[in-house]
Amino acid sequence: MKAIAIAGAGFAGAVMARELAESGKYRVTVFDERDHVAGNCHTVRDVATGVMLHQYGPHIFHTSREDVWQYVNRFARFGPYTNRVKAVTRRGVFSLPLNLLTLNQFFGKQMNPTEAQEFVSRLGDPSIREPRNFEEQALKMMGRELYATFFYGYTKKQWGVEPTELPASILQRLPMRFNYDDNYYNSKYQGIPVDGYTDLVERILDHRNIRVRLNERFAPELKREFAHVFFSGPMDSFFEYRLGRLQYRTLVFERFEDKGDYQGNSVINYCDEDVPFTRISEHKHFAPWEQHEGTVCFREYSKLMAPGDLPYYPVRLAEDKALLKQYVALARGAKRVSFIGRLGTYRYLDMHVVIGETLDLARECLPRDPLRQGWPAFSADPSPVATPARSAA
Numbered sequence: 181m182k183a184i185a186i187a188g189a190g191f192a193g194a195v196m197a198r199e200l201a202e203s204g205k206y207r208v209t210v211f212d213e214r215d216h217v218a219g220n221c222h223t224v225r226d227v228a229t230g231v232m233l234h235q236y237g238p239h240i241f242h243t244s245r246e247d248v249w250q251y252v253n254r255f256a257r258f259g260p261y262t263n264r265v266k267a268v269t270r271r272g273v274f275s276l277p278l279n280l281l282t283l284n285q286f287f288g289k290q291m292n293p294t295e296a297q298e299f300v301s302r303l304g305d306p307s308i309r310e311p312r313n314f315e316e317q318a319l320k321m322m323g324r325e326l327y328a329t330f331f332y333g334y335t336k337k338q339w340g341v342e343p344t345e346l347p348a349s350i351l352q353r354l355p356m357r358f359n360y361d362d363n364y365y366n367s368k369y370q371g372i373p374v375d376g377y378t379d380l381v382e383r384i385l386d387h388r389n390i391r392v393r394l395n396e397r398f399a400p401e402l403k404r405e406f407a408h409v410f411f412s413g414p415m416d417s418f419f420e421y422r423l424g425r426l427q428y429r430t431l432v433f434e435r436f437e438d439k440g441d442y443q444g445n446s447v448i449n450y451c452d453e454d455v456p457f458t459r460i461s462e463h464k465h466f467a468p469w470e471q472h473e474g475t476v477c478f479r480e481y482s483k484l485m486a487p488g489d490l491p492y493y494p495v496r497l498a499e500d501k502a503l504l505k506q507y508v509a510l511a512r513g514a515k516r517v518s519f520i521g522r523l524g525t526y527r528y529l530d531m532h533v534v535i536g537e538t539l540d541l542a543r544e545c546l547p548r549d550p551l552r553q554g555w556p557a558f559s560a561d562p563s564p565v566a567t568p569a570r571s572a573a
């Protein structure tokens with residue numbers, strides 16, 4: 181059996197390890213520099229309250245891919261959960277994503293779907309033909325009042341720049357619903373593993389051909405000990421940042437506790453610019469099938485990543501894209517290494533996308549002899565403009 185190394189025990193690394201191990205042709209060593217598996221999806225039970233905490237921010241699993249849903253259900257039992265987010269603004273508390281209830285309450289009306297659609301189209305700024313940035317896209321779509329209340333402050337806090345500096349494409353993806361559906365996701369399946377994501381990933385990694393080495397950073401020189409490496413850490417870190425650093429936004433979580441129910445919902449966004457945090461999440465509500473007397477919440481602050489911070493959201497503004505292009509060229513020229521997952525491809529990706537792309541890569545390559553023919557440099561092309569998530573309401 182050939183020896184394969186995987187850097188990172190998040191979903192990308194774990195799924196790839198499992199596929200390789202199950203083929204029976206490879207012995208896999210998975211390295212992670214943290215003291216736990218599951219990467220940013222890590223969950224841990226809080227000692228004080230018993231609440232299952234999502235340590236690196238709230239994670240809701242959703243997908244419309246049948247095979248991905250079946251895959252995760254092989255390793256975990258999912259509890260039913262529907263993400264319904266609320267927004268605190270200076271005009272009151274509203275339902276997100278913007279939907280018919282939001283519009284009727286915000287404007288004090290009783291519109292039906294057709295009336296609301298016509299109403300919103302009249303709010304849009306018709307002088308903007310080809311929106312050049314996020315702000316122009318918003319003004320064209322919904323006019324200044326909705327934009328200023330729900331999008332301007334939140335987006336500026338999340339990205340640390342004026343929305344005029346962000347691409348229009350970010351907003352094009354955000355839904356505005358002309359019905360009363362306030363489910364944040366359109367996916368066919370949605371839920372949260374009842375024993376947490378870490379338990380799920382531990383089960384994926386539980387195979388006789390997989391060895392996990394925690395608290396160990398995979399350094400590029402280790403490559404010579406393995407026939408191939410799958411790297412799910414930051415692409416630029418593999419090359420020791422020799423061309424410079426790709427920028428990320430990072431998050432700071434401020435924990436606080438209370439009794440009972442602090443905010444009555446799992447996630448509430450704070451849209452005003454003068455509130456310094458972007459949202460508060462109350463983690464017991466991610467497991468509505470559990471009962472806890474105490475409660476744990478986190479205020480979430482966004483800032484530009486400095487060395488030593490954890491990378492969360494790729495920035496992907498013009499200068500990052502230029503640097504990314506150079507790293508992509510380096511990666512394509514490197515031998516016996518494939519870059520996978522969100523950090524390896526410098527894209528914001530939801531969990532189901534990471535799992536789906538990793539399964540696709542394995543299923544496409546494993547039936548042939550990939551070590552002879554070569555694995556692709558990337559699980560998916562990092563070049564196209566990927567739109568960051570959570571850009572606004």
Ligand SMILES: Cc1cc2nc3c(=O)[nH]c(=O)nc-3n(C[C@H](O)[C@H](O)[C@H](O)COP(=O)(O)OP(=O)(O)OC[C@H]3O[C@@H](n4cnc5c(N)ncnc54)[C@H](O)[C@@H]3O)c2cc1C
Pocket residue numbers: 187188189190191192193211212213214218219220221236237238239240241242396397398399412413414417431492493520521522523529530531532534
């Ligand atoms: C705040 C936030 C909220 C999110 N919410 C959702 C959500 O609700 N739903 C959803 O579907 N997705 C969500 N996501 C996305 C989700 O976190 C990612 O899809 C998922 O973590 C990607 O898995 P990954 O394996 O690619 O990366 P990661 O989970 O980041 O794993 C990479 C691992 O590599 C390790 N590593 C890095 N470099 C090295 C090295 N040199 N050697 C050894 N180990 C290394 C790291 O320690 C890490 O454990 C959210 C993301 C964020 C930031």
